Amino acid sequence: MAGVDVENRGGGPVKNGSRGGGGGNYYSSSSTSFVVDDGETQWTSWLVPMVVVANIALFVVMMYVNDCPKHNRAGPCVAKFLGRFSFEPLRLNPLFGPSNSTLIKLGALDWHRVVHRHQGWRLVTCIWLHAGVIHLAVNMLCLILIGVRLEQQFGFVRIGIVFLLSGFGGSVLSAVFNPNYITVGASGALFGLLGAMLSELFTNWTLYTNKAAALVTLAFVIAVNVALGILPHVNNLANIGGFLTGFLFGFILLPRPQLAWLDRRNLPADVPVKSKYRAYQYVLWVASLLLLLAGFTVGLVMLFRGKNVNDHCHWCHYLSCVPTDSWTCNGK
Secondary structure, three states, X not given: OOOOOOOOEOOOOOOOOOOOOOOOOEEEEOOOOEEEEOOOOOOOOOHHHHHHHHHHHHHHHHHXXXXXXXXXXXXXXXXXXXXXXXXXXXXXXXXXXXXXHHHHHOOOEOHHHHHHOXXXXXXXXXXXXXXXXXXXXXXXXXXXXHHHHHHHHXXXXXXXXXXXXXXXXXXXHHHHHOOOOOEOOOHHHHXXXXXXXXXXXXXXXXXXXXXXXXHHHHHHHHHHHHHHOOOOOOOHHHHHHHHHHHHHHHHHHOOOOOHHHHHHHHOOOOOOOOOOOOHHHHHHHHXXXXXXXXXXXXXXXXXXXXXXXXXXXXXXXXXXXXXXXXOOOOOO
16 A cells, blocks of 8 residues: 555656646656656655654553553453553453543543533544554554655645644544544544545646546545444544545645646746636635534534534444444443
8 A cells, every 4th residue: 555656646757848838847756756846845744753653652651551450350451461551351442452441531532521521622632542552553554654645745734734623623523423432543633634635636636647546545544444433432423523624624725736837937927827726726725614614613512512413313323333242332
């Protein structure tokens, strides 16, 4: 998957000359695998690696605080040789991780604490916690494969905004639709990057030469994370909320200028410069901004008024967790 050329754009490498009918100079970037204008900045990815390191460090701290041999009373710990870093019994946490009480103590999303104890900070802190080693490994691998590429192309500011606000949007939707479970994980934020990547693909569709590879890559990563989302504490509703938020932010933050606009420096002085973006890009920008403002407003109002949408959708909770004989979906 890492070798898939997701961003092969512009019709292939062009060497020391013009591309198409323009006179612009272009180079082929091996790190990003697409052709860009020689004035377009290529960023060094540091935010995504830092997020990965932070998530791993927090998981280690969480397992240290959990201390299964000391606090567990429900059965033998898994991987006892790890001492206080050993995991809870699999029937309580099939993802090889800590207990529910530890997750709540360190900032997991819990509807009752957000609404009745006014702990709104949990909508953000839950993004940085993971339910187990499996959950952490899948999320961080997908984040590296997707996030590094996006940060190289669009910079840490825009990708950081998409990541954080998508995670927040996923938390809001999860709390409104699924108040009976505790939720942790960067899945909502990760799905926000996937959504932004999809909208960026649509917005800049004509610039891609390998559209199928980009779509297959997205579909594969989404499928893996959705499958993981049926396990306890890994909330597919957060994934959906994050994906929708990132999808809309992609239209706002990740549109690419027309190649004709990038080539304007090589045009004669009397030739008028074309618009930086196409008309449909401006329309999508405005529509997405309005939808985001409306969505966040409605979601937060419903959340802090204590509305439980799950009362009107009795099957929605199965999107987040499917109970089996091996584990329970009761987040308490």
